Amino acid sequence: MNKYLLYPGCSMDSSAKAYMESLNEILEPLDLHLEEIEDWNCCGATEYLGINLIPAYSLIARNLALATKQMDGTRTVVAPCSACYLNLAKADYYMQERPTLGAKVNEALAAGGLEYKAGTLDVRHLIDVLVYDVGLDTIRSKVVRPLSGLKVVPYMGCMLPRPDYQHRWSDHEHPTELDDLLRALGADVIDYPLTTECCGGHMTQIGPETAFELIRRLVADADERGAQMMVTVCPMCQMNIDAYQNEANHFFGTNYHMPILFFTQLMGLAFGKEPGDLGIGVELVSARNALANIGVEVPVTQEPAAPRKKDEGLPMPRRWTRHEGKKEAVK
């Protein structure tokens, strides 16, 4: 059995709960055991680092310190979220590179009765463990429902392959780990040069117009290449492409419908699991039609209330025709 310590991160039980549910479904077939770090706290995302230094790194390091207490037979911490992965890896690395930072962070940790010696733990992302520890051969051997006929673009995002302190990835800008994994599941993987371009990060919250352009590039390119869905390894990427696609469509007058699922959801499907157990159906841009291509039926979940119908009023031009017309012009 392969044992690892798990740092889930805040989004795994809220916006990215589909990621957690599908991860739990694939653990047993792959003989993986993930032990959650007890009483972990938020990593601060990209926000705390921009306010002050020592508190931001102390917040991250508390998790590392707690993890060392559970190092029974493993020293590897697995993070499924790219931003959490980067923050944990970054704290571990910089506390070594700048010993004064390490000393100050430890002084702060001591106020809570904790300490962390940088370099004690190995911080890795989930897909790293799946591709390099579990291995593609093992993954391939568990596939009972090959995803052939499902056209996907692999979207790695930016915080996973960069800055890559420990040299874990095949490439910083065009890594192939996710492509290889999806091919092992039998999916039709479309080459996607934008695979490590940014989804907008927190700009959806603070500078929406900047974010919408980044989302548009990714979705438009995936659409032009004939993808039926995008596949991601990061809760932030999923959230931006999924939840803000509609607003971006509205902003540009486009009409894209590009679902985005977590790679663990596709692994679950390929391993023969039920879509309902994999969190499929909670995405806002529905993947139902895309999955129909491989004969997977997604149970109907309750959709958000539709806008009030006004058919009985005076005859009005229908709004969507305007958008349909614009879509061609923009593409």
Next chain:
Amino acid sequence: MPQMTDERIRAGLTREEDLSLLHEVSMKTAGVSHLEMCIQCGTCGGSCPVAMDMEHTPRMLFAMLRAGMREEVLRSNTPWLCVSCYHCVVRCPQEVHIADVMYTLKGMAIQAKLYTDSTAPHFSQTFVDMVEAYGRSYEMGLASRHYLRHFPLRLPSMMPMGLGMITKGRMTITPKKIKHLDQLKSILRRAKQLELTS
């Protein structure tokens, strides 16, 4: 002020530069920033996905740091637009920790109250307030406080999305708290004292 050396005079440098701002930013940055090593090649701006919305490219900002233009640098929208995608970081021939320098500049701009648009600093501060209060991020509280304050006009078009997130169980109404919140608070209190003395 460094001494005028023969080498510097031979290189045509007749006036000493004041590098104190550059050093200050470098020292406040996590890790070894390599900021002093910038050769002004512009690879960073050329790699940046949001350069089109920036007032200064990273290269230009670093030149301004070297020139000691404190106020202009801290007023620039550049650090606030950085999306931490690290494209520039892996391409920089001098291995400058560009994204981390941007974090430092944001912190300095908040301290000096020199930012021009408050949306981003408020978002960061609200996010951190939630984390300090609960130990976990609290999306519902963050979203409602932030959008009411900065994007009231965006709310109608965002309602279907927010409703979808709630009905599909992707956003909880109440915050989640960690068990040992007191421990976290003591750590952060001490960390803030250490920040002031460094």
